[in-house]
Amino acid sequence: MDKFIINGGKKISGEVNISGAKNAVLPLMTAALLVDGKTTINSVPDLRDTRTMMRLLNIIGAEASLKANSMCINASKINNLEAPYDLVKTMRASFYVLGPLLARFGEVRVSLPGGCAWGPRPVDFHLKGLEKLGAEISLESGYIMAKAKRLYGNKICFDFPSVGATGNILMASVLARGETCIENAAKEPEIVQLCHVLNNMGANIGGIGSSKIIVNGVDNLNPIDIDVIPDRIEAGTYLIAGAVMGDITLNNCNPKHLKDVLDKLKLAGANISSNENSISINKIDSISAVDVTTEVYPGFPTDLQAQWMAFMSIANGRSSIVDTVYHDRFTHIPELIRLGADIRLNGNKAEINGVEKLIGAQVMSTDIRASAALILGAIIAEGKTEISRVYHIDRGYDSIEKKFQSLGVDIVRVNE
Numbered sequence: 404m405d406k407f408i409i410n411g412g413k414k415i416s417g418e419v420n421i422s423g424a425k426n427a428v429l430p431l432m433t434a435a436l437l438v439d440g441k442t443t444i445n446s447v448p449d450l451r452d453t454r455t456m457m458r459l460l461n462i463i464g465a466e467a468s469l470k471a472n473s474m475c476i477n478a479s480k481i482n483n484l485e486a487p488y489d490l491v492k493t494m495r496a497s498f499y500v501l502g503p504l505l506a507r508f509g510e511v512r513v514s515l516p517g518g519c520a521w522g523p524r525p526v527d528f529h530l531k532g533l534e535k536l537g538a539e540i541s542l543e544s545g546y547i548m549a550k551a552k553r554l555y556g557n558k559i560c561f562d563f564p565s566v567g568a569t570g571n572i573l574m575a576s577v578l579a580r581g582e583t584c585i586e587n588a589a590k591e592p593e594i595v596q597l598c599h600v601l602n603n604m605g606a607n608i609g610g611i612g613s614s615k616i617i618v619n620g621v622d623n624l625n626p627i628d629i630d631v632i633p634d635r636i637e638a639g640t641y642l643i644a645g646a647v648m649g650d651i652t653l654n655n656c657n658p659k660h661l662k663d664v665l666d667k668l669k670l671a672g673a674n675i676s677s678n679e680n681s682i683s684i685n686k687i688d689s690i691s692a693v694d695v696t697t698e699v700y701p702g703f704p705t706d707l708q709a710q711w712m713a714f715m716s717i718a719n720g721r722s723s724i725v726d727t728v729y730h731d732r733f734t735h736i737p738e739l740i741r742l743g744a745d746i747r748l749n750g751n752k753a754e755i756n757g758v759e760k761l762i763g764a765q766v767m768s769t770d771i772r773a774s775a776a777l778i779l780g781a782i783i784a785e786g787k788t789e790i791s792r793v794y795h796i797d798r799g800y801d802s803i804e805k806k807f808q809s810l811g812v813d814i815v816r817v818n819e
């Protein structure tokens with residue numbers, strides 16, 4: 404198992420290229436299953452999760468290969484309509500094969516994802532939505548069985564604008580007969596890209612980027628080439644690193660996808676300049692405490708909540724962070740406290756009392772974004788921090804230690 408050793412407290416500077424978005428590429432890879440032919444996806448981040456999804460597609464019989472951030476997926480010889488427990492339990496996004504396989508082949512067996520490190524994370528919206536489209540759903544030995552000779556359009560209204568359920572229903576409804584109306588749909592940029600890609604394949608989707616998406620089913624879709632949008636969460640993580648420790652520029656990012664995060668960074672005192680696809684930020688001399696409440700897009704993303712907490716741990720004064728998307732996503736708090744942060748949790752609200760400095764310690768990663776928060780904490784902290792279980796961070800950040808090394812961070816990966 405790898406760990407990171409970081410000697411923190413040093414100023415950083417330089418430029419970093421943002422990779423393609425994990426949460427955009429995963430559904431796009433499964434959208435390739437809708438097509439009898441070869442889809443090419445460019446700007447694919449090289450992550451544990453993209454490799455897990457590739458393994459899953461290969462098990463299903465779609466030939467998927469990755470070369471220099473370009474992925475080819477040939478879904479013309481699919482021969483196994485099952486996503487096994489071993490893969491789904493390591494990556495919940497495996498559930499994205501449900502919609503496309505059901506729509507194209509009329510049946511699919513997908514392991515039910517278990518709980519995750521920070522709570523139950525149910526999939527009821529996905530299943531209720533597919534039932535509305537006419538699927539018969541049953542649970543057998545921990546597997547969801549979904550069957551439908553043909554899906555039929557219907558009106559689906561989610562109780563919460565779930566990213567995954569919106570993606571799954573979109574990918575099912577593009578091949579359904581008639582009109583599907585998805586109300587309270589997710590508006591995240593990754594879902595917007597999925598809609599555009601499906602339309603480029605020949606689908607008929609309207610209301611893209613709004614909370615009411617209308618899909619008119621078509622009989623088949625065509626293979627295309629896709630460029631993945633930049634990862635706004637990776638970008639936000641590096642922006643916070645810049646705000647605390649140095650003057651840095653991010654290239655290949657989309658400032659429009661980060662509006663709320665940039666506004667909050669400015670409130671904290673950051674000096675930020677941006678153009679169409681780059682953002683520069685300077686180290687803040689005296690960080691103001693800024694409260695955040697996570698919301699669905701375009702609000703502050705839950706996927707940056709842990710990193711923001713590391714940032715606020717050295718702000719001047721008290722701040723609070725409320726997570727309204729995942730009420731239990733706080734496994735980073737005990738680890739940040741080991742670095743010297745002063746944080747108290749009450750329900751889904753964390754109160755952070757800014758301290759003068761953090762001090763290096765041994766800490767443990769518990770999930771992708773919690774690990775990113777620990778790296779930020781370690782960069783801020785004086786002295787040596789050891790972060791174990793970094794396989795979590797490898798799920799979602801491409802070449803993280805190389806990118807931080809290029810900014811001057813003293814970080815090495817060690818195999819225990």
Ligand code: EPU
Binds near residue numbers: 495526705730
């Ligand atoms: N929910 C339900 N029932 C469902 C689906 C969701 O109750 O059937 C609830 C969830 O429990 C949660 C809320 O709805 O409280 C939102 O969940 P959502 O379905 O939107 O999340 P997701 O699709 O499972 C994606 C990202 C997450 C990100 C969330 C929220 C991918 C592969 N994952 O998850 O990313 O936190 O949206 O933006 O896109 C990460 O990258 O670290 C990560 C966890």
